[in-house]
Each structure stands twice: as C-alpha cells, then as structure tokens.
Amino acid sequence: MPEEYRAWYLIDILRARTFPPYEGAYFTSNGRKVFMRLELTLEEASHSGDANDSSTPRVS
Numbered sequence: 001m002p003e004e005y006r007a008w009y010l011i012d013i014l015r016a017r018t019f020p021p022y023e024g025a026y027f028t029s030n031g032r033k034v035f036m037r038l039e040l041t042l043e044e045a046s047h048s049g050d051a052n053d054s055s056t057p058r059v060s
Helices: 007-017
Strands: 026-029 032-035
16 A cells, blocks of 8 residues: 555545454554544534535545
8 A cells, every 4th residue: 555645545444444243444553453443423414604515525
C-alpha cells in the first residue's frame, strides 16, 4: 500500500474490515495485535445552514 492516503479511503478500508463476526482491522504494537472497530453514524437532522452541502465527505 502507498504511504499516503486520503482520509475517506482509510475510512472505507476500516469500515469494510469491521464486519461481524470478524475481529476487524488491526495494527501490531509491542508484538500484540490491536484491533480497531469503526462505527459511522449520521447526525440528527440539523439546521447547519451549509449551502454547499454535498455528498463529498468532510473530515473534521
């Protein structure tokens, strides 16, 4: 894999690997696997007033 990633690309990888009953994506730290889970939720309908709202995800 390349060394640089766009945030949404990494989110998609983690989301795809977080699927029960599997343990999910992991990294190794001090010889031990550290498993990660990613949960995405939509915010409640709001009055954000963002006139430029689009389907392009934004990371903040």
